[in-house]
C-alpha cells in the first residue's frame with residue numbers, strides 16, 4: 001500500500017512492522033509525532049515518560065525481558081538519557097532496542113544545534129541515518145535486526161527535514177512476534193559492576209570493528225557512480241540536496257554513519273578524481289576519513305552552522321545561484337503566547353516587580369519577548385530552579401529577593417523537581433512559580449503525569465503539585481489564579497520577600513487543551529471607543545487579540561478582535577478607564 | 585511525463601490551515617502518479633508565527649525543499665508573508681494570494697506599521713498574480729474557515745492535474761461534516777480567472 005508519510009509517521013510504521021511491543025518517549029520537536037503515531041497500533045504499548053532518561057530505562061526494561069522496544073527523543077533529550085545509554089552499549093540488548101534521536105539543524109525550535117552523531121561514536125553504538133520517509137520505515141526495521149544480531153542498542157538519527165517532511169512510502173505488514181517476553185536471568189550481561197563491565201568493554205570494541213567491516217557490504221551504504229569527476233560522501237537529508245544540486249556527481253551514500261565502512265570509503269575514494277564530504281553540522285565523517293589518510297574537502301566549503309539546502313550546496317560548489325527576487329525589510333512574525341494564555345498575567349507581574357527571572361523551556365520561554373520581557377535566562381529543560389539556587393548563593397540579601405524561577409508543569413516533572421529538592425535541602429531562598437497549565441503545551445499538547453491522562457487516553461492519577469512540594473519539604477506553597485493581576489502581585493511580592501524557598505502554583509489550564517471541560521473561554525471583550533483614552537496600558541501584555549489602531553481618536557485607540565479574544569479578562573484589569581468590557 | 589519537478593511554496597500565518605492545504609496538494613499529486621515531497625517547519629507555528637511549507641512533485645524528487653528562485657507557484661494565505669517569501673519564486677513564477685492582512689506582534693502594539701500596498705507590490709514584482717478574496721468567497725460557500733480550500737481551487741487551475749484527483753484528495757483529507765462546504769469552496773476557487 002502506498003501512502004504519503006512524514007519521517008516520523010514512517011518510523012512509527014516501521015516499528016509496528018518490526019513487531020515492537022513497547023514505545024516510550026518524552027515529547028520534543030521534531031521527534032514528538034513518532035509516538036503520537038505508534039498509538040494507532042494497539043499492539044504497541046505507547047507512553048510518555050517524565051523525561052528522556054526514564055523513557056530509555058523503560059525501553060531497556062522491556063528489551064532485557066525480550067521484547068522489541070522503541071525510544072524517541074530530540075537531540076537535547078539524548079543529553080538527559082546519556083547516562084543509561086552509555087552503559088546499555090555495554091550490556092547490549094535482549095529484544096531489539098532502537099533509540100531515535102531527532103536533531104534540529106538551523107534550530108527551528110531548539111536551544112542548541114548539537115550533532116547527535118557524536119553520541120554514536122562516544123557511546124560506541126551503531127547509528128543509521130535515513131534520507132526520506134521510505135528509508136525511515138526500512139531503516140527502523142533494519143535497526144531492530146542489527147540490534148539483535150550485534151547485541152547492541154541502535155541509534156536512528158533524523159533531522160527536522162526528515163522528521164517533518166513527507167514523501168511516498170510503500171508499507172508492509174507486521175512481522176509475527178519475534179520473541180516472547182519472559183524473564184531470563186543473566187547477571188554477567190545485565191549487571192554492570194566493574195568486573196562484568198570490563199569484560200563487556202572488550203565485546204563493545206570488537207562489535208564496532210565487526211560492524212565497520214560488515215558495513216562495507218550493507219546495501220544501505222551504497223556507491224552510485226555517475227559521469228562526473230567528483231565524488232561526494234554524504235548521508236541523510238544532505239544526500240537529497242546533493243542529488244538536487246550536483247546531479248552528475250558520484251555519491252557514496254551512507255545509511256550507517258557509525259561506525260563508518262572504511263574499506264568502502266577507500267574503494268570509493270580511489271574511483272573518483274576529487275573527493276568531498278557534504279554533511280550538516282559537525283565534520284563527523286570528514287574527520288574520520290582524513291584520519292585514515294584520505295584527503296577530502298568538507299567544512300572548507302560548507303558551514304558547520306545551520307542546515308543545508310540545495311542552494312547552500314550549489315553555493316559551496318561555486319555553481320551559479322538562481323536569481324532571487326529582492327524584497328524590502330518587513331516586520332518579523334515571531335510566535336506569541338496565545339490570546340487568553342494563563343501565563344501572561346504572571347509575566348506581566350514579574351516584569352512590574354522587576355524580578356530576575358530564571359526561565360525554562362516551553363511556551364513560557366515566549367515570555368522573554370517584548371512587551372512582557374520577563375525572562376532573564378533559559379538554558380535547558382528543568383534548569384530554572386537549579387540556576388536560581390546558584391544565583392541566591394552568591395547574591396546580596398537585597399538582590400536575592402528578586403530571584404524567581406518559573407517552570408511549566410511538564411518541565412517541573414521532567415527534571416525541575418530534582419532542582420527543587422536541592423533548593424530546599426540546601427536552603428536556597430528563592431521563589432519558584434510552577435506554571436501549571438495541565439498539559440505539555442509547547443510541543444503540541446501532550447499528556448503528562450500532572451494532566452491525569454495517559455498517551456493512550458486512559459484516565460490516570462494526576463500529580464497533586466501542592467502535596468508534592470510539601471512532601472519535598474517546601475513550607476510555603478500557595479496556589480493562585482494567574483488571571484487575577486492583583487492576586488498575582490500580592491502573592492508573588494510576598495513570597496519574593498520571604499527569606500526561604502517558596503513555591504507558587506498557578507491553576508489555569510492552557511487555552512489549547514484538547515480535552516473538553518478543562519478550559520472554558522470567557523465571552524470576548526470589546527473596547528468601548530468613547531472611553532478609550534489611548535493610554536496603551538492594555539498593550540503591555542502583548543495579547544495577539546488586541547490591536548492598536550493609530551488612526552482612531554487623537555492618540556489612537558485599542559481594538560479587540562472578537563474572533564481571537566478568549567475573554568481572560570487580564571486586559572480589562574489594566575485599563576484605568578473601564579474602557580474594556582464584555583461585548584454586548 | 586517530463587523529468588521536470590514542479591515547485592509550490594505555501595506561506596502564511598500559523599493557524600490558517602496551511603499544513604492541511606499542503607497535505608491535500610501532496611495527496612493529489614501522489615494520486616495522479618507522481619513522486620511527491622513536502623517539507624515544513626512547525627512546532628511553534630500554531631502560536632501565530634510565520635509558516636512555510638514546500639511541496640514538490642515530478643517523476644523523481646530529491647530534496648524536500650524548493651531551491652531559492654525555483655518556485656513555480658507561490659501559494660499565499662496572507663499578504664505580508666507572501667511578499668516575504670517571494671525570493672523563493674522563479675522569475676515569471678505565478679502567485680495566488682489571499683487578499684488578507686494579519687498584523688504581526690510589533691504592528692499590534694503600534695511599534696511598527698503593516699507595510700503599505702502589499703498586494704500592489706507583489707503584483708509589480710510578479711505580473712502573473714491572482715488576488716483572491718478568500719474570506720468572502722468562503723462565506724459564500726458556507727463557512728469562513730474554508731478560505732484555504734477556495735485558494736486551493738485557484739491554485740489547482742494552474743496545474744495540469746485532472747480534477748478527479750483533487751476531489752479524491754479533498755474527500756480523503758477533509759472531515760466528513762465539512763466536506764460539502766469544502767468541495768463547493770474548491771469549485772469556486774477553480775472558477776476564478
Ligand code: SF4
Pocket residue numbers: 336337338340341342343363364437441442509510511512631
Ligand atoms: S499553548 Fe497554552 S500554554 Fe502555550 S501559549 Fe498557548 S495558552 Fe499558553
Ligand code: SF4
Pocket residue numbers: 339340341524525541543544545546560564565566567568569570571572
Ligand atoms: S480578554 Fe483581553 S487579554 Fe484576554 S484574550 Fe481577550 S483581549 Fe486578550
